[in-house]
Amino acid sequence: MLPRIPASRVRVPAAVATTRCHTFKAFYATIRSLRQGAVPDPEDLPPSDNDFIVSILRANPSLRDTRSYLASFGPRPKPASAPSADVDRVLSAKKDLSTVQSIPVALEHPKPSPVLSSILDPVIKRTALVKIQGPFTDVQLDSIARGLVYLEKLGLVSVIVVENDTLARGEQDERSELVEETMRIVTTLEKQGARARPVLGAVVRLGPKPGDEEVAEPDFAIPEAHTFPTDLVPIRSALRAGEIPVIPPFALDSFCRSVRVDANDVLGALARGMVEVADVDTSPPSASPEILPSEDVDLTPLRLMIINREGGVPSYARSGYPHLLINLSSEYSHIHDTFHEPWHSTNPTALSNLALARTCLTYMPPTSSAVMVSHRSPSSLIANLITNKPALSSSLPHALLQGNRRLTAYTPTLLRRGLPIRVLRTSNDIDRPKLNALLEQSFGRTLNQQAFYQRLERTLDFVIVAGDYVGAAIVTNEPCEGSNAPISYLDKFAVLPQHQGDGTVDFLWVALHDESYGLGHPFSANPNGGKGGVGEGRDLVWRSRANNPVNKWYFERSSGHVRMGSWVLFWCDAEKRLKLEQARRANAGMSYVEKWEEGRLDRWGRVVEKVPSSWQ
Missing domain, CATH: 3.40.630.30 (Gcn5-related N-acetyltransferase (GNAT))
Known part of the structure; x- marks a missing residue:
């Protein structure tokens, strides 16, 4: 009888081990990664990625927060198969073996089991609209990109619109500089382990959508741009390929020329257009034959994230420190009325971003929220995603908020559509x-x-x-x-x-x-x-x-x-x-x-x- 060899002493030939390694890595390869280099193996990620787990732990979600997150991103139960389908499978299994063996194995591409799919991809992909309001240094951009990569791991895929506050409208090289900034963000995201795609063509059209004049509301400003379903094809293509679309603020004018517009107009048009297309995805196929439904990424944006250098909206109630939570339905006009004159210099885009949040949340689902956050606290984006709450509750006693070290000039502001x-x-x-x-x-x-x-x-x-x-x-x-x-x-x-x-x-x-x-x-x-x-x-x-x-x-x-x-x-x-x-x-x-x-x-x-x- 041959002696048994312990498993720990069994040696695999180097060639076989190398083949296994290559086969494993090929699972993650894509056409883009084959051109630019393979996606790094998870075991080869730098130790700094432990910040991802630390950020989740710091979020400290409650049981209700966890249930809410799983309701949006957790695996969804598959519909039970009809009994007739089970009978057909049993009958097909009883066919003559010679007939089965005559089918070439190379032509069969079985889908992975539902259990295996849920393990490999345990979350439902949802989208977020992100405004990166630069300019930022390389170090600051690295921090922002790392936060967006963490969000993608949790199921929230960003659709990024680029803005540069220092680039005045109408400058000679503004288009080339915005394209360069877009490519810089793409490179930074890929350096952090994500896959990104620049969408340099205009995806929105300048002006209100035809028919908006008839349904205009007196207290609501309709976005100065709009989209049609076919305009979102580049974004859908990037999302289906597992890539983050990065978009410069360009729009097509009435002469089909690509011109620079305010990034807020692009975001408002995308919020409306993505919600409309997502509604078509859930409708019967005959509702819109020009659009194919997307099963892998839900286009309905759940979050609007405004990442800037100044943080949230300053509050008169907190000596200029930011609002923690804003009810747009009841506080929008009051914030304008109590906005102190010096804040126009220290927070020059606070009110325009407030208007952006109001516009986007009008089209987004009621459970959606917007967050205005400084580049200094990208980890707070994870807490916002999981809990959908502000960093500190606005209903805490005022004395506790005033003396809390977590309340700083760069504390994020959470905004909701709210209620009167x-x-x-x-x-x-x-x-x-x-x-x-x-x-x-x-x-x-x-x-x-x-x-x-x-x-x-x-x-x-x-x-x-x-x-x-x-x-x-x-x-x-x-x-x-x-x-x-x-x-x-x-x-x-x-x-x-x-x-x-x-x-x-x-x-x-x-x-x-x-x-x-x-x-x-x-x-x-x-x-x-x-x-x-x-x-x-x-x-x-x-x-x-x-x-x-x-x-x-x-x-x-x-x-x-x-x-x-x-x-x-x-x-x-x-x-x-x-x-x-x-x-x-x-x-x-x-x-x-x-x-x-x-x-x-x-x-x-x-x-x-x-x-x-x-x-x-």
Whole structure:
């Protein structure tokens, strides 16, 4: 009997090993890589690519964030095959072996199994519109390209439009310089391991799309360029080939001449055109025979990323530091009105990029978002993709935001289409059927409508409504024994399940802050139809079940809490009073319990315990 040789001692001939290596690398080869050199083996990547994993860990996604990401990029279940197809396969397998063997093996190209496909390509490819607003140095461009390559690994493929702020319109060599900048970005992306393709021909047409004049809206500026489905063929071709299209800001004029236009016009036209083509892809084939559906990359842009040198939009509420989250539906005009004159020099393109985000998000899906980010923080793009949230929640207490080291002049600004916010002062202004549906869907219980509205007629202070009752915050004035001033009580805070995670919760809480415990500060003068920041802030009190999973979110936004049996009592101190007390005591500091705080928890507890249940 021959002795068994341990597997660790078996040696593979060098020629066989070399052949295996070449065969493995050939799997990744493409026509472009054969011309320019093979794509590097994953094991040969530099150690700096560990930043990719670190960036994902720093994003710290919640369970809801993870589910939302997988819903957009995770593998989609394949439709079950019909029983008749299974029978056909069984019958074909029983054919005579001689007939099967007569088929040349070289002519058979079986598709990989679904399991193998999901392992080799575990994500659904989606697209993002990216504006690279230079000029940037080679080092800065390397950092930007590395961030875009990381996004591609997570399933988000960039469609890049190039802009150069220092190149004035109408200069003699502007076209050649923009082409050179485009090629420079392509080279940088390929150096970082991606495949990129310059699309130097104009993909948009100058002027509004035919028929836009008839449907023009008074408050919305239609893009100054447009596309037809056939114009997007170069972009679709690049995406199908696994390449990142890089586009200079050129457009065809009425004489079919390629002219330079503003990059924002190109991006607005692409956002609209890509959404329209993606809709055709999901329609029956007869809907548009000139366009072939794309099964590998969804053309609907999920993100708009504006990468510049100045960062986000400066905010009057944060001493010039950027806005964290912008609700374009309710804050767009207000940001223009509160934009300080010096910011036109320090952030010269902030307002134009704000208008770009508004234009693109109008055409993109409601769950989409835009982010304005400096080249100094490309890793934040990964956090934005996975969580679709700002770097810091805008609904956190103002004192925490002011002292947070993560809030800098280059903190990214997240922008959403958002919803209008309005404040109602009387119960007669409430649309009761819509509010009933909101509360019952949010809490999963049946509302005792008669008792609930009778109580609101006596105690209502205000109701903040987001959109068409997709979210609401109800605040009442609860009488307090031994005090002439009633307690400001947050009776209900509700958001429809399908809008949880799209920014509505933060928009609603910020408006609640501005109308209650944040009132009296200049940064509370937001355009929500309320008091405009004028008045005296009041302590806000509310209760929540001890086992409520939302309590973690409440802990972060409240000034304090105390447990009361099966309930937890939360409160937010009036910020204006705290600021005045701190100034009055100066260096003495505030004590553990101030005189005006003595006994208030007992009073609040007694009042809150008497609040009747709103449910049947």
